[in-house]
Amino acid sequence: MNTTTDKVRASLKKRYAAEKRFRFYGVFAIAASIGFLFILLVSIVSKGWPAFTQTFVKLDVELSSQTLGITDAPTASELRSANYGGVVKQSMRNRFPDVSSRGDKKALYQLISTGAEYELYDRVAADPGLIGSTLSLWVPADDELGALIKSKADLSDPDSISTRMSDKQIGWANRLQSTGELELRFNSTFFKNGDSREPELAGIRAALMGSAFTLLITFTLSFPIAVAAAIYLEEFAPQNRWTDLVEVNINNLAAVPSIVFGLLGLAVFINFFHLPRSAPVVGGIVLSLMTLPTIIISSRAALKAVPPSIREAARGLGASPLQVVTHHVLPLAMPGILTGTIIGLAQALGETAPLLMIGMVAFIVDIPESVTDAATVLPVQVFLWADSPERAFVEKTSAAIMVLLGFLILMNALAVFLRKRFERRW
Amino acid sequence: MNTTVADDILHIPRKQTLTVPDTAQEAFDKLTHTVGTPTVADPKMQTSDVNVFYGEKQAIFDVNLDIGHKEVIAMIGPSGCGKSTFLRCLNRMNDTIPTCRVTGNMSLDGEDLYGADLDPVLLRARVGMVFQKPNPFAKSIYDNVAYGPRIHGLSSNRAELDDIVVDSLKKAGLYDEVKDRLDAPGTSLSGGQQQRLCIARSIAVSPEVILMDEPCSALDPIATARIEELIDELRQNYAIAIVTHSMQQAARVSQRTAYFHLGKLVEVNSTNAVFTNPQHELTENYITGRFG
Amino acid sequence: MDKLHLDQHISHQFNKELEDIRNKVLTMGGLVEQQVTNGLTALLEADNDLATEVVQRDVEVNKLEVEIDEHCTQVLARRQPAASDLRLIVTVIKVITDLERIGDEAEKLGRFSRDLIELKDDLPSYRKELRHLGELVKSMLRDSLDAFARLDVDAALAIAQRDEDVNREYETLERLLSTHLVEDPRQVSKLFKITWCARALERVGDHSVNICEYVVYLVKGRDIRHISFDQIRSEFIK
Numbered sequence: 040m041n042t043t044t045d046k047v048r049a050s051l052k053k054r055y056a057a058e059k060r061f062r063f064y065g066v067f068a069i070a071a072s073i074g075f076l077f078i079l080l081v082s083i084v085s086k087g088w089p090a091f092t093q094t095f096v097k098l099d100v101e102l103s104s105q106t107l108g109i110t111d112a113p114t115a116s117e118l119r120s121a122n123y124g125g126v127v128k129q130s131m132r133n134r135f136p137d138v139s140s141r142g143d144k145k146a147l148y149q150l151i152s153t154g155a156e157y158e159l160y161d162r163v164a165a166d167p168g169l170i171g172s173t174l175s176l177w178v179p180a181d182d183e184l185g186a187l188i189k190s191k192a193d194l195s196d197p198d199s200i201s202t203r204m205s206d207k208q209i210g211w212a213n214r215l216q217s218t219g220e221l222e223l224r225f226n227s228t229f230f231k232n233g234d235s236r237e238p239e240l241a242g243i244r245a246a247l248m249g250s251a252f253t254l255l256i257t258f259t260l261s262f263p264i265a266v267a268a269a270i271y272l273e274e275f276a277p278q279n280r281w282t283d284l285v286e287v288n289i290n291n292l293a294a295v296p297s298i299v300f301g302l303l304g305l306a307v308f309i310n311f312f313h314l315p316r317s318a319p320v321v322g323g324i325v326l327s328l329m330t331l332p333t334i335i336i337s338s339r340a341a342l343k344a345v346p347p348s349i350r351e352a353a354r355g356l357g358a359s360p361l362q363v364v365t366h367h368v369l370p371l372a373m374p375g376i377l378t379g380t381i382i383g384l385a386q387a388l389g390e391t392a393p394l395l396m397i398g399m400v401a402f403i404v405d406i407p408e409s410v411t412d413a414a415t416v417l418p419v420q421v422f423l424w425a426d427s428p429e430r431a432f433v434e435k436t437s438a439a440i441m442v443l444l445g446f447l448i449l450m451n452a453l454a455v456f457l458r459k460r461f462e463r464r465w
Numbered sequence: 466m467n468t469t470v471a472d473d474i475l476h477i478p479r480k481q482t483l484t485v486p487d488t489a490q491e492a493f494d495k496l497t498h499t500v501g502t503p504t505v506a507d508p509k510m511q512t513s514d515v516n517v518f519y520g521e522k523q524a525i526f527d528v529n530l531d532i533g534h535k536e537v538i539a540m541i542g543p544s545g546c547g548k549s550t551f552l553r554c555l556n557r558m559n560d561t562i563p564t565c566r567v568t569g570n571m572s573l574d575g576e577d578l579y580g581a582d583l584d585p586v587l588l589r590a591r592v593g594m595v596f597q598k599p600n601p602f603a604k605s606i607y608d609n610v611a612y613g614p615r616i617h618g619l620s621s622n623r624a625e626l627d628d629i630v631v632d633s634l635k636k637a638g639l640y641d642e643v644k645d646r647l648d649a650p651g652t653s654l655s656g657g658q659q660q661r662l663c664i665a666r667s668i669a670v671s672p673e674v675i676l677m678d679e680p681c682s683a684l685d686p687i688a689t690a691r692i693e694e695l696i697d698e699l700r701q702n703y704a705i706a707i708v709t710h711s712m713q714q715a716a717r718v719s720q721r722t723a724y725f726h727l728g729k730l731v732e733v734n735s736t737n738a739v740f741t742n743p744q745h746e747l748t749e750n751y752i753t754g755r756f757g
Numbered sequence: 758m759d760k761l762h763l764d765q766h767i768s769h770q771f772n773k774e775l776e777d778i779r780n781k782v783l784t785m786g787g788l789v790e791q792q793v794t795n796g797l798t799a800l801l802e803a804d805n806d807l808a809t810e811v812v813q814r815d816v817e818v819n820k821l822e823v824e825i826d827e828h829c830t831q832v833l834a835r836r837q838p839a840a841s842d843l844r845l846i847v848t849v850i851k852v853i854t855d856l857e858r859i860g861d862e863a864e865k866l867g868r869f870s871r872d873l874i875e876l877k878d879d880l881p882s883y884r885k886e887l888r889h890l891g892e893l894v895k896s897m898l899r900d901s902l903d904a905f906a907r908l909d910v911d912a913a914l915a916i917a918q919r920d921e922d923v924n925r926e927y928e929t930l931e932r933l934l935s936t937h938l939v940e941d942p943r944q945v946s947k948l949f950k951i952t953w954c955a956r957a958l959e960r961v962g963d964h965s966v967n968i969c970e971y972v973v974y975l976v977k978g979r980d981i982r983h984i985s986f987d988q989i990r991s992e993f994i995k
Contacts, residue, residue, distance in 0.1 A: 712839065713837055716839070739840075740839045740840060740843070741839075741840065741843060741844065741978060742840065742844070742977075742978025742979075743840050748840075749840050749841060750765075752839040752840050753766065753838065753839055753840050753841060753842045754766050754767050754768060754771065755765045755766050755767065
């Protein structure tokens with residue numbers, strides 16, 4: 040037993056204790072992050088879940104051309120301007136013949152969403168032969184009624200319910216519910232419609248398509264440009280002050296606040312080049328400016344990580360510089376480049392500020408069909424809905440966040456899939 | 466007969482009066498010219514007055530050295546003596562280092578390596594290189610060997626390419642070990658096999674000269690012995706220049722040995738002469754392990 | 758290079774091993790020289806005890822040879838010496854072979870002098886004839902060992918040259934002894950023994966020459982065996 044052994048033994052306990060402490064910190068940190076993530080997800084999902092269902096009311100609609108105010112052989116424009124609201128109101132009156140006062144009638148009509156008229160129009164426009172017949176139809180209920188049904192309130196006891204609806208309205212709803220004319224169904228509207236002032240009619244599709252178009256533009260612009268820039272800087276550019284300057288600027292660009300890019304987009308693309316306002320094409324360009332540095336930096340890191348021995352081997356065999364890059368370096372760096380790209384795109388997907396500057400915050404009812412149509416994107420939609428006063432928008436907000444997260448997960452899954460594919464080719 | 470041997474004795478050169486140097490700088494300053502026979506009667510590659518600079522720093526000083534047909538020339542010397550730098554100049558692998566500057570004459574079959582009309586890509590097809598660390602491409606064994614012929618368009622169809630691949634693998638002594646798994650990744654082989662794959666890859670382009678930069682430094686003795694055996698066989702067809710840290714390896718595989726010291730070529734002679742009776746004190750000190 | 762620089766290897770152990778071997782060779786050389794001197798003394802002065810001692814001590818010489826041989830093998834196997842180190846080892850292996858032979862010749866001297874004493878040799882004058890040859894050979898052996906110790910090429914070549922004197926002296930002796938033989942054939946067995954002694958001394962000279970040649974190889978890296986001395990002399994000795 041010499042002194043070294045004794046000294047080491049004496050310090051061992053302390054060292055192990057330190058290690059234990061450190062491990063505990065680590066586990067605690069992970070547990071905390073998982074906990075927060077869990078709380079976030081639970082809160083979002085629990086709030087957003089109801090948005091995927093919607094309350095429908097069954098209506099027997101009598102499509103008389105008289106009530107619609109059209110001729111028997113209506114033209115398209117006649118169909119468009121026909122009085123569907125009147126028809127809906129009529130059928131509600133028919134359903135509740137005992138309602139007579141003007142005020143009561145108005146209150147009765149409020150049970151049904153205005154979306155009923157659009158739905159009716161869609162049906163008639165698709166098949167004008169329906170005119171004259173009586174149609175049995177499920178139409179969306181008003182958002183207040185919907186919220187009431189979703190909260191599983193006891194409609195027979197109006198006093199127990201706190202709502203903006205009057206007792207009379209609750210009574211009518213109760214009657215509808217007891218005869219099975221009130222139903223909770225999957226909310227396909229949410230995925231089919233654009234935005235709307237009426238919560239029960241508001242959908243995510245416009246924003247989803249807007250995001251998809253924007254990201255498409257972002258990807259097609261930023262990926263090739265960034266990869267080309269990274270390859271040039273890493274493999275070909277001479278090492279001098281000029282390239283140093285470029286490098287510093289790229290790194291700084293990654294740290295520029297995104298709103299600045301929005302201002303740039305507004306000034307250059309919209310005011311100078313007169314590209315359409317609120318369009319995914321402008322949003323995509325702005326976001327690709329923002330994404331470029333991220334992809335360039337991560338691509339350069341991926342290229343740098345390719346062992347120089349591979350380059351030497353290829354050069355030693357007489358491969359030209361470009362062949363060295365395309366045959367050997369790029370395939371090996373691809374997984375890293377793709378990861379960087381996905382991170383950049385995910386950033387772009389969640390970006391709001393620059394898009395506000397170029398008008399993608401607009402209220403978009405129509406689903407965009409091309410990159411030049413006015414559109415909004417998912418995070419902006421979340422922002423808009425979170426700002427709306429109606430109670431039903433709260434659940435829409437959370438549902439939109441869920442869709443956004445789903446989109447992200449899908450993108451990441453794609454990235455993982457691509458990585459695996461490239462890696463399998465060693 | 467006696468007279469020639471005696472003549473030999475008459476010309477025993479006096480060693481440069483150099484005792485073991487006090488400092489590396491002192492030894493360096495005292496080096497004036499190369500001892501031995503840097504030229505051969507029938508050179509494949511010739512170099513004269515080669516100086517190499519990395520920026521301001523000079524790495525090679527006035528080197529004159531020939532590489533003969535069908536010979537293995539070993540370059541030895543302590544780390545940083547410039548032997549690798551010199552080797553890499555022989556197929557212009559240093560071109561990619563922007564600060565690297567080469568002066569003097571280097572030629573392959575009389576053609577100036579650094580001349581305006583010589584394409585470095587073509588040069589590297591004629592002067593192949595094998596590196597210190599086995600560095601197979603992230604491709605199959607077949608594709609590794611086929612890569613060179615493919616980019617240079619050496620085969621007109623698949624059958625011809627197959628022949629080249631099989632032939633190269635056979636020459637590298639690897640074919641029997643991998644013939645059943647040519648589709649397996651090159652990186653799945655053992656270190657020694659990988660290095661032989663790299664040699665097969667180089668000879669697939671039918672080079673005239675093969676440069677080897679410490680090809681066995683990452684290998685175990687048995688794999689090393691295989692590579693050395695291979696080098697001996699390849700000597701029948703190629704001129705080979707090998708840089709090595711192992712003096713025993715230089716002694717085993719080479720016919721001539723060149724000793725570099727701090728960027729200067731100190732001595733070139735037949736390997737037999739260098740390892741039994743080096744002419745220069747510095748060479749003597751290095752190969753007997755007396756370096757201070 | 759007129760020094761071996763045995764103390765300048767990076768490996769101190771290697772320094773020590775080579776130094777050990779060299780010292781052992783010098784020890785062996787000293788012992789062999791002593792044996793030759795004693796053998797000659799025993800012969801010239803008919804000293805039976807000294808003769809016996811010489812015969813017995815040959816075992817020591819043999820033991821040293823085996824020991825040094827083994828050392829050299831170990832160094833070859835473990836150090837793979839090159840250049841001057843390699844030449845040193847090769848030289849040592851050869852030098853000790855010659856030293857051992859010289860030892861054998863000294864032993865012969867011892868044995869013959871005992872035999873001559875037994876034969877009640879009454880021909881001391883014949884034996885005295887051997888003194889000159891003996892002194893010549895002794896100095897050659899001593900000088901060649903000196904040349905080996907000092908790595909002195911010039912000395913080594915000069916010593917090698919002296920072999921001709923030894924040969925001349927031996928031939929003279931041979932003629933003298935054959936004259937005696939003719940004059941007094943009864944002494945044939947004694948005269949033969951004396952001739953054998955002369956022969957042994959002459960052989961010691963030859964072995965010394967070999968040692969000198971190895972020294973030249975060790976220092977200059979050139980093998981000068983079987984080359985006419987006139988040619989070597991003209992160049993090496995100034």
